[in-house]
Amino acid sequence: MKQSTTWVGKEVVRRDALEKARGLTKYASDMFLDNMLWVAACRSKYPHAVIKRIDVSRALKSPGVVAVFTHRDVPNNRYGVFVKDRPVLCDDRVRYIGDIVAIVAAESKEEAEQAVEEIVVEYEPLPVVSDPLEAMKPDAFPIHEGGNISRSTRITFGNVEEGFKASKAVVENEYRTAPQIHMFLETEAGFSYIDEKGVITVVAGGQSPYRDHHEIVSTLQLPPEKVRVVIPHVGGAFGGKDDVSVQIYLALVTWKTGRPARFVWDRDESTIAGTKRHASIVRMKTGASADGKLLANDVEIIYDTGAYTALGHAVLDVAIENCNGPYKIPNIDIKAWLVYTNNMVASAFRGFGAPQVMFAMEQQVDQLAYELGMDPIEFRLRNALKRGDVMVFGNKLETSVGISQCLEAAQNHPLWRQKETLKSEKSLPWIRRGVGVAAAIKGFTLGALPDRGSVAVELRRDGGLTVKGSFTEIGQGVVQAVAQLAADLFKIDIEKVEVVFADTGKTPDTSVTSASRQLFLAGNALKKAAENLLNLIREVLTTRYGQKVIEARFENGYVVGPGFSHSFEEVAQMLEEHGLSREVVGVYDVPRVEPIPGSLEIPHLFYMFGATLALVEVNILTGTVTVPKLVSIADVGKVVNPQTLTGQLEGAAAQGLGFALLEEPIIDKGILKTTNLSTYLIPSIKDVNEIEVIPVESFEDEGPFGAKGIGEIGIISVAPAIANAIYHAVRVRPKSAPMTPEKIYWLVKQAGLTVK
Amino acid sequence: MQYSRVEKEFFFRLNGEEVRVRAPPGYTLLEVLRHILHLTGTKDGCSSGDCGACTVLLDGRAVHSCLTLISQVEGREVTTVEAVDEKVADAYARHGAVQCGYCTPGFVVATAYLLSKMHNPSDAEIREWLRGNLCRCTGYVKILKAVESLAGDDG
Numbered sequence: 001m002k003q004s005t006t007w008v009g010k011e012v013v014r015r016d017a018l019e020k021a022r023g024l025t026k027y028a029s030d031m032f033l034d035n036m037l038w039v040a041a042c043r044s045k046y047p048h049a050v051i052k053r054i055d056v057s058r059a060l061k062s063p064g065v066v067a068v069f070t071h072r073d074v075p076n077n078r079y080g081v082f083v084k085d086r087p088v089l090c091d092d093r094v095r096y097i098g099d100i101v102a103i104v105a106a107e108s109k110e111e112a113e114q115a116v117e118e119i120v121v122e123y124e125p126l127p128v129v130s131d132p133l134e135a136m137k138p139d140a141f142p143i144h145e146g147g148n149i150s151r152s153t154r155i156t157f158g159n160v161e162e163g164f165k166a167s168k169a170v171v172e173n174e175y176r177t178a179p180q181i182h183m184f185l186e187t188e189a190g191f192s193y194i195d196e197k198g199v200i201t202v203v204a205g206g207q208s209p210y211r212d213h214h215e216i217v218s219t220l221q222l223p224p225e226k227v228r229v230v231i232p233h234v235g236g237a238f239g240g241k242d243d244v245s246v247q248i249y250l251a252l253v254t255w256k257t258g259r260p261a262r263f264v265w266d267r268d269e270s271t272i273a274g275t276k277r278h279a280s281i282v283r284m285k286t287g288a289s290a291d292g293k294l295l296a297n298d299v300e301i302i303y304d305t306g307a308y309t310a311l312g313h314a315v316l317d318v319a320i321e322n323c324n325g326p327y328k329i330p331n332i333d334i335k336a337w338l339v340y341t342n343n344m345v346a347s348a349f350r351g352f353g354a355p356q357v358m359f360a361m362e363q364q365v366d367q368l369a370y371e372l373g374m375d376p377i378e379f380r381l382r383n384a385l386k387r388g389d390v391m392v393f394g395n396k397l398e399t400s401v402g403i404s405q406c407l408e409a410a411q412n413h414p415l416w417r418q419k420e421t422l423k424s425e426k427s428l429p430w431i432r433r434g435v436g437v438a439a440a441i442k443g444f445t446l447g448a449l450p451d452r453g454s455v456a457v458e459l460r461r462d463g464g465l466t467v468k469g470s471f472t473e474i475g476q477g478v479v480q481a482v483a484q485l486a487a488d489l490f491k492i493d494i495e496k497v498e499v500v501f502a503d504t505g506k507t508p509d510t511s512v513t514s515a516s517r518q519l520f521l522a523g524n525a526l527k528k529a530a531e532n533l534l535n536l537i538r539e540v541l542t543t544r545y546g547q548k549v550i551e552a553r554f555e556n557g558y559v560v561g562p563g564f565s566h567s568f569e570e571v572a573q574m575l576e577e578h579g580l581s582r583e584v585v586g587v588y589d590v591p592r593v594e595p596i597p598g599s600l601e602i603p604h605l606f607y608m609f610g611a612t613l614a615l616v617e618v619n620i621l622t623g624t625v626t627v628p629k630l631v632s633i634a635d636v637g638k639v640v641n642p643q644t645l646t647g648q649l650e651g652a653a654a655q656g657l658g659f660a661l662l663e664e665p666i667i668d669k670g671i672l673k674t675t676n677l678s679t680y681l682i683p684s685i686k687d688v689n690e691i692e693v694i695p696v697e698s699f700e701d702e703g704p705f706g707a708k709g710i711g712e713i714g715i716i717s718v719a720p721a722i723a724n725a726i727y728h729a730v731r732v733r734p735k736s737a738p739m740t741p742e743k744i745y746w747l748v749k750q751a752g753l754t755v756k
Numbered sequence: 757m758q759y760s761r762v763e764k765e766f767f768f769r770l771n772g773e774e775v776r777v778r779a780p781p782g783y784t785l786l787e788v789l790r791h792i793l794h795l796t797g798t799k800d801g802c803s804s805g806d807c808g809a810c811t812v813l814l815d816g817r818a819v820h821s822c823l824t825l826i827s828q829v830e831g832r833e834v835t836t837v838e839a840v841d842e843k844v845a846d847a848y849a850r851h852g853a854v855q856c857g858y859c860t861p862g863f864v865v866a867t868a869y870l871l872s873k874m875h876n877p878s879d880a881e882i883r884e885w886l887r888g889n890l891c892r893c894t895g896y897v898k899i900l901k902a903v904e905s906l907a908g909d910d911g
Contacts, residue, residue, distance in 0.1 A: 017849035020857025021864055023797020023837035030796035108761065109791070110780075183892055185801045185809055185858040235799070235858030236892050267802040475856025475893045643852035647894055651855065654895030677806035677890060685896045686887045 007484040007494050008705045011642045014480045016233065016473065025233050028205050029189035029264050036191070037066055037105040039246075039253055039263035040112035042119045043273065044094035044101060047130070047342040047670025048143065049123035051092060056102055059118040064111030067257050068119070070102045074252065075221040079244070081211070082313040082600075085144055088219050088248050094123070095143055095307035096342050097671055098273030105253045105261060128670045132281065132304040132339040143307065143340040150309045150338040151316055153598045157392055158331030160285075163296025167287030169371040175284070175360040177719075177737040179304065179667075180277035180659050182349060183682050186235020187270035188245035192253065193260035199505070200227050202250050205234040207242045208512035209470050209504045215244045216251045227251060231502035237474035238655070239348030240274055242514050243310050268675035275310055275347035276665075278303035278338075280356035282323070286364040292374050294329045294365075294383045297392075301336040301357060303346070310347035312338045314601055318443070321602045322716075323357035324392045325365060326403040326441035326609050327383040332392050342670040348514060350652065351715045354442045355659060359737055362438035362720030366727065376724070377411045380439055393596050395603040400708065402635025402698030403439060403609040409633045409694050410437050410611045422615065423728065429755045430621045434729025439611045440716035443604025444516040444709035448595035451517075454508035455525035457486070457533060458583040461576075463557065463569035464496035467526065469510035471518045472502045476711055477644035478518050484640055485523045485704050489530040491554040492568065508585060516608060516709025519640065521588060523704025529586025530554070536584060540574050541566075591702065606700065608713040609635040612653070612721035618729045620753045623745025625661055625726060629690045630718065637700040637708030646693040649714040653691045656718025658683045664738045768829045770795075771839035779826050786810045786821040788829075789836065797837040797861050801890070808889030811862040811869075812836050818869035820888075837861035840868045844906060851902035855893035863889050867903050876908040 019025045056068040071077050071091035078084040090101045102119050106112035127141040134140055135148040142148060164170055190204025200222065206212050209229040217224050234241060246263040253261040265273065283300040301319050305312040316338045324332060369379035384403045391397050410416055419435035427433065445451055456468040467486050473479045479499045487494040500506055510522050534552060537559050541549040545564070552561040559566050566574070575582050596602050613631035618624075632649045639645050662681045666673040674680035699706035719737050727733050732747040763778045766788070779788050786803070789795045789812075798821055801809035805823040812821045813835035821834075837845070844864045847853075854860050863886065870877060870885040877885065882903050891899060 013850055013852070014854065016857070017852070017854040018845060020854050021845035021848040021860045022842065023799075023861040023864075025857060026796065027799075027858060029800065030790075032791065032794050110761065184856065185799070185807060185890065185892055186856070187801075234856060236856040238892070267804065267806075477855065643898075647852050647855055647898060650895035650897040651893045652895075655892070676804055677802050678804065682890060682892060683895075684887050684890060685883050685899065688896045691895055691897050 003705060005488045005705060007487040008640050012480065012484060014477055014644060015483065016479060027186055027233055027235050028191060028203050029186055031191045031203065033191060033193055033260040036260040036262050037107065037253060037257060038109045038112045039249060039261050040104050040116050041100045042102040042116045044097050044099040046094060046123050046125050047097050047128045048126040049094050050126060051090060051094060051101065051121060052124055053122040054101060055120040059104060059115040062111065062115035062118045064107040065104060065115045066107065067105045067253065068102055069252055069256065073256065074219055076219050079215050079219050080309055081311055083150065083309040086308040096344060098344060099307065103249050105257060128342045130341055130343055130667065130670045132302055132341055135339050135341045136337060143342060148340045150305055150340055151313050152337045154335045155320060155596065155598045156333045157394060160296040160298045160331045160333040163331035164287045166289060167295050168290035169368050170285065170287040171364055171367045171371065172285040173364065173735055175282045175735045177280045177356045177359055178664050179279040179344060179346060180349060180663050181271055181665060181680055182238045182240030182274065183677065184236025184238060184240060187265040187267060188241065188274060189264040190246040190250050191260065191262045192250035194254060194258060200251050200254050201230065202247050203230040203232060204247050204250065205237065205241050206231045206247065207237050207472050207474060207514055209502045210509045211512055212244050212247045213504045216248050219248050220251055220255060222255065228505040231472045234472060234474040238350045239352065239514065242348040242512065243275055245274065271675045271680065272344065272672050276344050277349035278305060278315060278346040278353065278356065282357055282360040284360050284364050286368060288368045288372060290372065292372055292379050292382045294327050296331040297324050297329050299323050299334045301334065303338050304341050304343055305338050306341055306343040306345040308345050310345055312346060315348065315353035317599050317601045319353035319357045320599065321443060321604065322354040322441050323361055325358065325361045326385050326439050328385055328389055329392050343667055344672060350655060351442065351712050352515065354716050355719060358440055358716050359719045359723065362717060363723050363733060366724045367733065376437055377407055377416065381407050391603065393603050395593065399606050399702065400637060400698040400700040401609065402696045403441065405696045405698065406609050406611040406633045406635055407439060409696060410613050413613055413631055415613050415615055415629060415631060419728065430619055432618045432620055432729040434616050434725040436614050436721045436723065436725030436728055437611060438717035438720035438724055440713055441607055441609055442712055442716060443607050444520065445590045445604055445606050446515055447601030447604040448592050449601045451511060451590040451592065452587065453510040453521040453525045454585055454587045455510055455522055455529055456508050456583055456585045457529040459533065459568060459572045459575065461572050463567055463572060464498060465490055465492060466498045466500060468500045468507040469522050470502050470507045471510045471522050472513040474513060476648060477641065480644060481519050481640045482522050485526055488705065489526055492557050516711040516713065519707060520703055520709060521590065523707060524588035525586040527586065527704060528588055529584050532584040532586055536580065537571055540578050540580065543578065606702065606708065608709050610713040610717055612717040614721040614725040616722055616725040616729055618726055618744065620730065620748045621755065623741035623748060625739060625744055627657060627689060627722060630657065631692045631694065632714050633694040633696060634710065634713045635696040635698045636710045637703045638697050638706030639695050640707055645695060645710055648710050649693045650691045652714030653718055654683050654688045656715040657688060659737060660719035660722040661738050662687065664740055766826050766830055768831060769833040771835055781827050783826045784822050785812065785824040785826055785829050785834065788826045789821060795836060795838065799858050799861055801859065808866060809859050809862040811865040811889065813865060813869060816872065818866050837865050840865055844868050847902040847905050851898050851905060853894060853898040853902040859889060859891045863899060871906055
């Protein structure tokens with residue numbers, strides 16, 4: 001039910017913005033403690049090799065060195081969320097160039113780096129497996145004991161062969177996408193110290209303090225209460241800080257030396273050792289009937305996870321679940337592989353497996369529309385999911401579905417209505433213009449995986465509220481949004497709401513900040529907390545007034561009911577007088593169903609939807625593609641803060657633009673050549689032109705005030721929309737992203753386009 | 757080669773105050789600001805002059821402090837984000853141009869420099885002057901709005 005709100009839906013300037021802009025906010029990389037050790041890593045010299053010998057004796061004698069650690073210092077040297085396939089410090093083998101063999105702790109950065117050079121590691125190089133297709137072959141050199149397939153699965157519904165027989169048009173293509181690098185401006189960074197109670201405290205950029213805590217205590221075998229993880233403001237994450245990076249090493253150094261430590265990755269370390277978006281090969285055969293109904297989708301998905309699995313098993317599920325687009329398709333056959341190579345490790349990146357498959361599917365759909373002579377949006381609308389539909393995996397869609405609204409918004413947009421005029425308008429003779437559309441879907445929440453979050457609310461003596469949760473502020477604005485939700489749930493002025501976040505010593509576990517659902521999760525836990533606080537207050541009031549107080553509600557900073565009105569300050573005092581805690585906890589279990597056979601987290605019960613319109617200009621002489629305008633349309637359930645919402649969608653659009661056109665890591669036999677921002681290009685202010693954002697509010701009953709997720713949906717349809725616009729402009733289909741000038745140049749040349 | 761920590765004394769003006777600091781001569785201004793003086797508003801995004809997060813004013817001119825050796829700063833005037841006119845930071849905040857915020861101080865300094873040279877820059881001029889600053893969060897839309905809001909402002 002829709003509720004009236006004061007703060008939710010209101011444009012409020014973020015409470016953290018001014019401090020950040022003035023340079024006053026302390027990030028993990030900004031802290032320098034007294035007596036602090038600097039940590040440096042000795043990384044592998046080979047993409048793949050056996051370690052014959054590690055000799056740290058010279059490094060130990062190097063000036064300023066306090067300690068050198070190897071695998072012998074790690075009690076349980078394997079970690080990983082789905083598969084424990086990753087060593088903290090390599091023992092028998094290195095599997096990619098980011099692998100760490102030893103770490104040095106020294107009095108200065110220079111001395112630590114100097115000592116790394118003094119470590120002798122004797123390697124015996126092994127064959128480098130860099131191509132996932134080669135890695136999949138039965139006779140490929142195995143990177144892990146069980147071979148090179150980290151996970152494979154096949155999921156079928158209906159009968160694709162029958163679907164293709166009934167189809168009027170069938171298109172079959174292979175698509176590829178490159179491993180996008182997160183390139184957050186603050187690299188992986190952290191510091192550690194032992195607090196006054198003897199607790200090893202690790203303060204580091206991350207997305208889940210409790211999971212990072214788990215990885216530390218399980219690898220170092222420390223008592224959980226002896227470790228605390230804090231995540232301050234993070235200088236960007238986008239999924240790239242979902243896995244641990246510096247945390248275990250920092251805990252190890254501080255545990256063993258008793259001293260504070262600092263470990264901050266250089267930019268090239270970050271690009272080499274940080275996780276990536278999975279490089280993909282996606283083959284699709286898709287069929288549709290003469291009247292434009294999608295009938296069958298036969299899909300092969302191959303994702304390169306690099307040396308280790310990281311979050312790859314879940315990423316593969318998201319790829320499988322979303323590869324059919326936001327459409328109803330009766331017959332599907334999806335085969336998927338997550339493949340080990342000696343490349344950089346892939347894991348979470350905004351979209352979590354969806355952008356790669358959507359780059360494929362949304363071009364398939366576009367091509368089918370053209371072949372059937374239908375308008376691409378009309379074709380999509382005919383197949384678009386509706387509430388109550390049975391989805392491809394047999395699950396009934398009973399939550400909010402805004403895809404038709406998104407597509408209609410695209411259809412009514414001037415850019416779409418005028419696309420033929422824009423295309424034929426005179427411009428420079430070598431410029432071809434086109435407009436393209438693509439749709440997007442992505443489940444939010446962790447799907448069929450267990451997902452529970454807690455939030456604590458303290459009613460302070462001064463009548464204000466302190467909301468405590470382990471959600472992380474990675475730039476997305478969750479702290480601001482939580483404050484707005486709390487202000488409306490407790491009917492209190494937002495200035496009286498303090499938010500404490502991401503600290504295993506101070507905040508309950510609000511699960512991981514990922515899957516576009518931290519606000520959904522925290523907001524629902526807050527709702528429970530509000531109910532719990534009100535119930536507690538009712539009990540106290542019942543004792544006070546000697547009769548059962550049933551009607552009591554929050555109103556304007558007061559608790560009011562028939563014949564009484566108490567300020568929050570008074571209520572706080574009453575609770576104390578009754579010996580009760582002023583703090584309540586709200587727990588929210590995300591609704592879910594059992595996973596379908598062959599999957600871990602399929603299906604989700606909740607989905608975000610979106611669409612992108614792109615106007616492109618293709619230079620047929622150089623192959624350069626520019627994007628004068630992007631329109632980002634997203635079904636967000638309910639807008640909590642228009643300013644942060646549009647900011648999320650604009651940022652996602654720009655990252656999608658980078659994925660589509662610019663961001664191309666060069667990897668030569670497992671060695672990354674593009675390790676900085678002058679060789680791996682992310683969009684600059686000159687690459688991003690107009691971005692228009694259109695939020696669609698489909699209102700999700702389960703969401704706090706109707707809100708769904710927002711973090712990821714905006715990136716998913718950008719690359720295919722640009723690809724489809726390129727097709728509209730020059731009638732070639734770019735099936736490999738990024739769509740660099742070189743690729744487009746050759747496609748255009750093959751198509752025989754010339755300047756008239 | 758053995759690293760030896762030879763230090764030398766340097767003198768410069770930092771945000772209006774005289775600073776004497778001992779540092780290895782090979783240190784950059786960024787390293788001196790962050791690692792020695794612990795003045796951390798100036799951020800380190802790449803240490804190679806590609807991202808602009810470390811932008812400071814040297815004698816009123818925007819430079820990458822990661823590419824400026826401390827010896828080049830001797831006797832000169834350095835202004836960091838902490839001392840830049842607060843109205844620039846305020847415009848970034850008000851227009852929602854701040855997300856993770858790690859690039860923002862560099863943008864704020866670069867913007868202050870732009871406005872010191874050009875009273876009323878056009879959209880194309882703003883883009884040209886800020887192209888050396890990278891932001892991964894915002895898509896630049898709100899950054900442009902923030903800078904536009906300051907253009908022609910005499911306050």
